[in-house]
Structure formats: structure tokens, C-alpha cells
Amino acid sequence: MSQYVSRLGQRRGRNAQQPRQHLLRLPGQRRPRRVAMFSVHTSPLHQPGTGDAGGMNVYIVELARQLAAQGTEVEIFTRATTGTLAPTVELAPGVLVRHIDAGPYEGLSKEELPAQLCAFTHGVMQVWAGHKPGYYDLVHSHYWLSGHVGWLASERWGVPLVHAMHTMAKVKNAALAQGDAPEPAARVIGETQIVRAADRLIANTSEEAAELERHYEAPTGRTAVVHPGVNLDRFCPADGRAAARARLGLPQDAMIPLFAGRIQPLKAPDVLLRAVALMVDEEPELRSRLVVPVVGGPSGSGLAKPEGLQKLAAKLGIADLVLFRPPVDQEQLADWYRAASVLVMPSYSESFGLVAAEAQACGTPVVAAAVGGLPVVVRDGASGYLVAGHEPAEYARALRRFAADAGLAPRLGGIAAQHAQSFGWGAAAEATADVYTAAIQERRRRLRSPHG
Structure with missing residues (x-):
């Protein structure tokens, strides 16, 4: 089912926040230099617990910071929700947030965003056009809306697509709370397309990996299990x-x-x-x-x-x-x-x-x-x-x-x-970087293969 499993359980304490110095990689393998992350519907700068901001925001922020600390630059593309935002904001050393104009700044619900994906993709491509070829080594998209932009960018740039679902329409619809609206069919179709297109899928748990296979027919061996982390310096017993x-x-x-x-x-x-x-x-x-x-x-x-x-x-x-x-x-x-x-x-x-x-x-x-x-x-x-x-x-x-x-x-x-203590973001970032490396290597093998 899952080809890559994070080594979070093997690393304890605050050291889990620190990058591991000696990564076991085969000759010729390397981490990506720069990753384009897509988070269309919610910005990593938004306050978790407001609007659509929640655990995914924390996930993207902490993962990006740790990846950058370990040597992989991250640029996060998100939709601009106010005209006062700077086009680019440095979130941390090596982590840049890019605000893309796509639709009206305010008043758009998440359900209305599919209509703005073309505009968002256009903004992403404008940024890319200002760089030399090969500027981004890989695309990592979060949630199905971002997955569709990531899919196109991956094809256009000739780089692998790694996708994290975060939540799945079929799973949510199978366990609806009273009074909650089911996820639309368009989302189900969109998620199915992304699962087929992605070079790698990242699941939070083995159960989520199994759900990807069961509900979306994710190809065996394409899903990596990487547990998210916790900022153990911020979240600690402290003074009680x-x-x-x-x-x-x-x-x-x-x-x-x-x-x-x-x-x-x-x-x-x-x-x-x-x-x-x-x-x-x-x-x-x-x-x-x-x-x-x-x-x-x-x-x-x-x-x-x-x-x-x-x-x-x-x-x-x-x-x-x-x-x-x-x-x-x-x-x-x-x-x-x-x-x-x-x-x-x-x-x-x-x-x-x-x-x-x-x-x-x-x-x-x-x-x-x-x-x-x-x-x-x-x-x-x-x-x-x-x-x-x-x-x-x-x-x-x-x-x-x-x-x-x-x-x-x-x-x-x-x-x-x-x-x-077993949930440190440093270990999560290392495991994610391993997924990136595997996706890049596999794409290169396919390009070299006469039958690729």
C-alpha cells in the first residue's frame, strides 16, 4: 500500500525538530532545490480557526519552514483575499508566499473557487515565465482545488506533482454530521482526476492511504504515509x-x-x-x-x-x-x-x-x-x-x-x-523530502526509458 513511511516514531524529543544530518540516499539522488506549493483556498498567513483556515494552514507553514531549514526553498502560491497584500511575503528564511489575483478579494466561498482556477493558474504561469527553465524542481499541491492547478503546472513545467488531499469528499460524505451539506459531485470527479495524475500522494496515516486506494483507486505503491508534526517548542507543558x-x-x-x-x-x-x-x-x-x-x-x-x-x-x-x-x-x-x-x-x-x-x-x-x-x-x-x-x-x-x-x-x-514527542515537524519534513526525491528520480527514469 504505502511505499514510504515516515520515521517519526524513531525520533523523540525536541531533536525531532532538528534536521537529520546524514540522510541515506543513493548516489545521484538529491533533494529538490526549490518546490512550488499551491494552497488556493486558504493562505498560510491566515489565522487558524477563522474561515477556512485550520490544520492545513498549520501543516503548510510548519512543513515549509522545516523544508527550508533542511535546504529546500519553498514558494507558496495562494489566492489574494485583500488588495492590501504585498505580492510576495517572506514567511521565513527560504519560504516565500506569493499572492495571486484570482476573482474578487472578498465574498467568495470555497464552493465558488473552482470558477477562479483558470485565473489563478494564469497568475502562477506569469510568475513562472519570469524565471529561467528548471526554476522549480517539483510541485506540491494541497487540497483538491490546488491539485488541479498543480496538475497543469506539473505538465507545463515538466516536473513531478506531489499531492496531499487533507480531506476527501467521499470520506466526508460517508460520515456527514446532521445538518451538514454533502460535498458536490464536481469535487469527487476532481479528486479522482488528481489521484490519477499525481506522481506521488501523501497521506497522513495508513488508514488515509487505504481510503485513497478504496475510494479513488490510487495505484498501489504511489502513496506515501507521512504523519504531520507538532511544533514541540511552542506546544509543550511549559510552566503548567x-x-x-x-x-x-x-x-x-x-x-x-x-x-x-x-x-x-x-x-x-x-x-x-x-x-x-x-x-x-x-x-x-x-x-x-x-x-x-x-x-x-x-x-x-x-x-x-x-x-x-x-x-x-x-x-x-x-x-x-x-x-x-x-x-x-x-x-x-x-x-x-x-x-x-x-x-x-x-x-x-x-x-x-x-x-x-x-x-x-x-x-x-x-x-x-x-x-x-x-x-x-x-x-x-x-x-x-x-x-x-x-x-x-x-x-x-x-x-x-x-x-x-x-x-x-x-x-x-x-x-x-x-x-x-514522536510527532516532530523536522522528521515530517525529512520524510516529505524523501517522497520528493523518489518522485523526481522516478520521473527521470521514465524519461530515460525508451518505453517511458
């Missing part, structure tokens, strides 16, 4: 739960189940609220101890009812327990993780679950749905608990364990912090 609660103005003795992420049916924050309502109905004394932060903004289909979660909290009679907070930067997000007793992630679909990995790196256990990559990220019964399905009663049952045993969160949190 008490200090984080003091900084955020939270009570020291509270039981705090945290939701962090985009507020949309797919992420199922309503499941947490319904679970908390069950808990206080059955044990009214818990009301004085519970604080339930929801950190994030409406996104996707959640934009149709931006105040829907607040109204649900009021309807359930727990509005006094729930703290709604807007999306925050990564430094403050780490404090929210540290302050929480437990992170709750009841998603209907997650290709990996970076939020769960980040929380664990901060020493916070996780209660999560047993979907997608979450069983890889969360060690069930050790760094947290996995829940089958999305019944609020099951989540209430898991959360009562933390309410009943004040020592449970610190015990599981210690294991969680250790477990998260």
Missing part, C-alpha cells in the same frame, strides 16, 4: 496548568473540557455541549465546577448559523458554563491547551487531528472520536480516550472520569506529553 489558568483568568479548581477549532457540524462542538448538559442534569453539583471554553470561529457550513452554538447552549441550560472565545494565535492556543483538564474532539472526520496532537504536547489528555487519524494521534486508555460514534452520552461517560478523579488529567497528561 495553574500558571496557564491564571493567565487566562480561569478558576484553578475547575473541571475544564476544551473545544478548540473551527465551529462547523463536521467538528461537532455541539456533541460536547450536549454531553455537558447530560452531566449537570445527572449530577447538579458539577455545575459549580464546570467551565467549558469553545475557542474558534464559524467556518464552512457553520457560517449558515454563526450563532447556532450559543443558542444551543442557552437551550440546553448551560449558557453560564460555556465560554465562547474567538480564534487565537498559536502562543495563546498553547495556553488554552495547558489550562484545560481535557481536550474534546468529537469530529465526524479527521484526516489526522493536529489539534489533538498539539494538546497532548502541552500535557493535556484528549477525548476524541475514533475516526480518521485520531486513533493514531491518541493512545486510547493512555493519553486519552477514544469514543466510538457521536452519542453525547458516551462523551459524558468519558468526561465523568475526569470529574470524579482529579488526578486522572495529570496522569494521562504526562503520558500524552511523552506520546506527542
Whole structure:
């Protein structure tokens, strides 16, 4: 199934953030000098947790930084969403963000972006035309919209296409949340075309690789499994739960189940609220101890009812327990993780679950749905608990364990912090660079072959 597997589990601690000095490569193999990354619908400069910005933004930023630190320059092409943006922005040494004009700056939903792909591709080609031949060694596209631009660029430039799906329409449609709209047929067709066209596909987990084969008939051996990483310098236990609660103005003795992420049916924050309502109905004394932060903004289909979660909290009679907070930067997000007793992630679909990995790196256990990559990220019964399905009663049952045993969160949190050490971006970048190298070498072999 998967020809390349990341070596994340073999590298521990902060050293996982550092580039490995001695890479095992065959003679003649080399890393690409410069990669063109495409992220059409969301910019790496956007605040995660707002609009369509989320884990993919973090993924692209951290991967690009680490690739550049290891010797591969990265240029990220994204759609300009305001006229005040500079055409190019240096995100980090060796990482350049290029803003491409494609359609009106504001007011376009993700569903309307396919109509702008021609304009975006034209802008990409204008940039490319200003360089010497061979300027980009490889294209790495993220999400299906970018995949179509990447496909054309790959053919035009004569370089390999590496594609990361991040989410898949067929997988999402098979596990829709109540009230969520199915992904359109155009996306399914588009994803199928990209899977056939890509030289390599990158999957977050072995399960995602299997889904690519099962749902999209991805050719065996073309999918590489590379676990995403965590910035272990930013997301760490630091000075502990008490200090984080003091900084955020939270009570020291509270039981705090945290939701962090985009507020949309797919992420199922309503499941947490319904679970908390069950808990206080059955044990009214818990009301004085519970604080339930929801950190994030409406996104996707959640934009149709931006105040829907607040109204649900009021309807359930727990509005006094729930703290709604807007999306925050990564430094403050780490404090929210540290302050929480437990992170709750009841998603209907997650290709990996970076939020769960980040929380664990901060020493916070996780209660999560047993979907997608979450069983890889969360060690069930050790760094947290996995829940089958999305019944609020099951989540209430898991959360009562933390309410009943004040020592449970610190015990599981210690294991969680250790477990998260295996997810370093440095190792993820090395594994990704290996995928790049293999794709380049294979394309060269095909060109040399008389039957290629």
C-alpha cells in the first residue's frame, strides 16, 4: 500500500525538530532545490480557526519552514483575499508566499473557487515565465482545488506533482454530521482526476492511504504515509496548568473540557455541549465546577448559523458554563491547551487531528472520536480516550472520569506529553523530502526509458 513511511516514531524529543544530518540516499539522488506549493483556498498567513483556515494552514507553514531549514526553498502560491497584500511575503528564511489575483478579494466561498482556477493558474504561469527553465524542481499541491492547478503546472513545467488531499469528499460524505451539506459531485470527479495524475500522494496515516486506494483507486505503491508534526517548542507543558489558568483568568479548581477549532457540524462542538448538559442534569453539583471554553470561529457550513452554538447552549441550560472565545494565535492556543483538564474532539472526520496532537504536547489528555487519524494521534486508555460514534452520552461517560478523579488529567497528561514527542515537524519534513526525491528520480527514469 504505502511505499514510504515516515520515521517519526524513531525520533523523540525536541531533536525531532532538528534536521537529520546524514540522510541515506543513493548516489545521484538529491533533494529538490526549490518546490512550488499551491494552497488556493486558504493562505498560510491566515489565522487558524477563522474561515477556512485550520490544520492545513498549520501543516503548510510548519512543513515549509522545516523544508527550508533542511535546504529546500519553498514558494507558496495562494489566492489574494485583500488588495492590501504585498505580492510576495517572506514567511521565513527560504519560504516565500506569493499572492495571486484570482476573482474578487472578498465574498467568495470555497464552493465558488473552482470558477477562479483558470485565473489563478494564469497568475502562477506569469510568475513562472519570469524565471529561467528548471526554476522549480517539483510541485506540491494541497487540497483538491490546488491539485488541479498543480496538475497543469506539473505538465507545463515538466516536473513531478506531489499531492496531499487533507480531506476527501467521499470520506466526508460517508460520515456527514446532521445538518451538514454533502460535498458536490464536481469535487469527487476532481479528486479522482488528481489521484490519477499525481506522481506521488501523501497521506497522513495508513488508514488515509487505504481510503485513497478504496475510494479513488490510487495505484498501489504511489502513496506515501507521512504523519504531520507538532511544533514541540511552542506546544509543550511549559510552566503548567495553574500558571496557564491564571493567565487566562480561569478558576484553578475547575473541571475544564476544551473545544478548540473551527465551529462547523463536521467538528461537532455541539456533541460536547450536549454531553455537558447530560452531566449537570445527572449530577447538579458539577455545575459549580464546570467551565467549558469553545475557542474558534464559524467556518464552512457553520457560517449558515454563526450563532447556532450559543443558542444551543442557552437551550440546553448551560449558557453560564460555556465560554465562547474567538480564534487565537498559536502562543495563546498553547495556553488554552495547558489550562484545560481535557481536550474534546468529537469530529465526524479527521484526516489526522493536529489539534489533538498539539494538546497532548502541552500535557493535556484528549477525548476524541475514533475516526480518521485520531486513533493514531491518541493512545486510547493512555493519553486519552477514544469514543466510538457521536452519542453525547458516551462523551459524558468519558468526561465523568475526569470529574470524579482529579488526578486522572495529570496522569494521562504526562503520558500524552511523552506520546506527542514522536510527532516532530523536522522528521515530517525529512520524510516529505524523501517522497520528493523518489518522485523526481522516478520521473527521470521514465524519461530515460525508451518505453517511458
